[in-house]
Amino acid sequence: MTRDYSQFFPSAASSRVPPPKASALTALGWGPFFAQQITVDALETTPPVRVVAVHRSGLQVQGDDIDQMIPPGPEATVGDWLCLDWAHPTRSQVLHRKSLLKRRAPGTDRRVQLIAANIDTVFVTTSCNADFNLARLERYVALALEAEITPVIVLTKADLAEDIAPYLAQLSGLAHLAQAVALDARGAAARMALAPWCKPGQSVAFLGSSGVGKSTLTNALLGKDDVATQGIREDDAKGRHTTTARHLHFVPGGCLVLDTPGMRELQLTDAAAGLADVFADLEDLARACRFGDCQHSSEPGCAVLAALEAGDIDAARLRRWRKLQAEEAFNAASLAERRSKDKAFGKHVRAITKGKDKRKWDR
Numbered sequence: 001m002t003r004d005y006s007q008f009f010p011s012a013a014s015s016r017v018p019p020p021k022a023s024a025l026t027a028l029g030w031g032p033f034f035a036q037q038i039t040v041d042a043l044e045t046t047p048p049v050r051v052v053a054v055h056r057s058g059l060q061v062q063g064d065d066i067d068q069m070i071p072p073g074p075e076a077t078v079g080d081w082l083c084l085d086w087a088h089p090t091r092s093q094v095l096h097r098k099s100l101l102k103r104r105a106p107g108t109d110r111r112v113q114l115i116a117a118n119i120d121t122v123f124v125t126t127s128c129n130a131d132f133n134l135a136r137l138e139r140y141v142a143l144a145l146e147a148e149i150t151p152v153i154v155l156t157k158a159d160l161a162e163d164i165a166p167y168l169a170q171l172s173g174l175a176h177l178a179q180a181v182a183l184d185a186r187g188a189a190a191r192m193a194l195a196p197w198c199k200p201g202q203s204v205a206f207l208g209s210s211g212v213g214k215s216t217l218t219n220a221l222l223g224k225d226d227v228a229t230q231g232i233r234e235d236d237a238k239g240r241h242t243t244t245a246r247h248l249h250f251v252p253g254g255c256l257v258l259d260t261p262g263m264r265e266l267q268l269t270d271a272a273a274g275l276a277d278v279f280a281d282l283e284d285l286a287r288a289c290r291f292g293d294c295q296h297s298s299e300p301g302c303a304v305l306a307a308l309e310a311g312d313i314d315a316a317r318l319r320r321w322r323k324l325q326a327e328e329a330f331n332a333a334s335l336a337e338r339r340s341k342d343k344a345f346g347k348h349v350r351a352i353t354k355g356k357d358k359r360k361w362d363r
Contacts, residue, residue, distance in 0.1 A: 024064045029118060029203050029256060034081050037095050046083035046093070051076050051117075052248040077114035078246040078258065079203060099147045101205070104269045104331045112269065116205055116246060116258055121150045121197040124178065125208035125217065128161035134170050135320050138278050139266050140207055141178050142324070146274030151178040152197060154206075156213035158182040173317065177277060185213035190220040198255040203248070205258035218259040221251050268324065269331035279321045282313065296322065 023030075028050045038048065049063035058071045061082060073090025074082055081095040101115035101122070124140040126132050137153060144151035153171060158164050164182050171180050183193045197204055198221060206214035248256045268275070276283050282304060286294065290301025296318070299305075307313045 026201055028062060029201050031201065033098055034095050038083060042083060046085050049082050049084045051078050051080045051082065054078050054246060077117050078248060079117040079119060081118065099149045101143060101147050103266055115260065118203060119149050119205045119258065120202045121152060121204045123152050123154045123194065123204060123206045125154045125156060125206050125212045125214050127157045127212045128155050128164050128167050129157055131209055131212055132167055138320060139268060139324065141174055142268060142271055142274035142278045143266065145177065145277045146271040153178050153180040155180060155182040156185040159184040185216040185220060187220055190217055194221065198251060200254055202255040203258065204255050205260060207260055214259050218249060218257050221257050222249060223252065268328045271328050275324055275328060282318065282321050
């Protein structure tokens with residue numbers, strides 16, 4: 001029996017009207033943004049599926065009456081939508097993304113690591129203890145803003161802290177960009193606190209260090225202990241890796257939630273716009289400097305240094321801005337160089353292959 005996919009296309013009257021009947025695709029986050037990228041005929045021959053997990057052996061995809069593993073091949077990450085090519089799964093087309101979270105891969109390899117695609121809200125998760133680090137939170141918020149994803153800062157272990165006011169006070173500089181929610185990560189209270197961002201068809205992700213409660217929060221949304229959790233070291237509040245892979249979980253009657261492994265390192269790349277949003281006050285000052293290439297260190301006519309001397313800006317915040325700017329510029333340049341070398345190498349290989357083919361046919 002042929003399935004009817006017409007309900008997944010935007011209506012001529014209004015592209016925002018949801019289909020009258022819930023479906024597997026709408027539950028997975030399918031909507032007009034993706035529907036307009038594929039024709040009715042293509043829906044029949046290459047049905048849409050979403051990547052719900054990435055393994056070394058391949059991609060786990062789900063769709064309308066589809067739940068299977070396909071071999072590695074499509075350059076996709078968890079959250080991506082594919083047009084599944086039944087005959088050649090490795091050639092399945094990746095649809096254009098609404099959003100993409102990425103970072104420079106850890107180590108010396110100059111590659112981009114894809115974290116997740118098509119996420120609507122990022123819960124930047126930290127704890128009301130020694131794990132709290134404002135510089136790290138600024139990185140995560142910049143990452144989300146660069147991807148045009150709504151960031152929400154979630155402060156866990158609020159029930160164990162003597163006073164959460166100092167933690168909230170440190171977030172005042174981010175208040176216009178990201179709402180902060182303090183909670184106990186366990187149970188129904190956490191689910192209620194995060195409910196405004198966990199509507200049906202929405203995709204949310206928890207990002208943060210190990211041990212801050214990402215898996216516990218995922219279980220709270222699911223309403224059951226499907227995801228393993230571990231405690232933290234008492235001496236420094238550091239966590240241990242519990243989640244080792246990225247996987248989308250279905251919240252009954254609600255959103256899809258992504259629990260990610262804790263990140264010991266978050267190197268930003270191609271995130272200039274996100275950083276400009278996080279440090280908008282310093283960016284505005286920089287535009288008033290006498291020299292367009294001012295480094296804000298000792299140059300005459302530097303509006304940033306003038307504001308620092310006047311006590312209008314915080315010295316620690318200025319240091320964080322300088323550090324992140326330098327890091328982002330270096331990583332972006334390094335990755336651009338890598339892409340250029342990879343492109344040149346690809347041309348070289350194709351030229352050699354073309355030469356071999358020509359010699360073969362000339363014989």
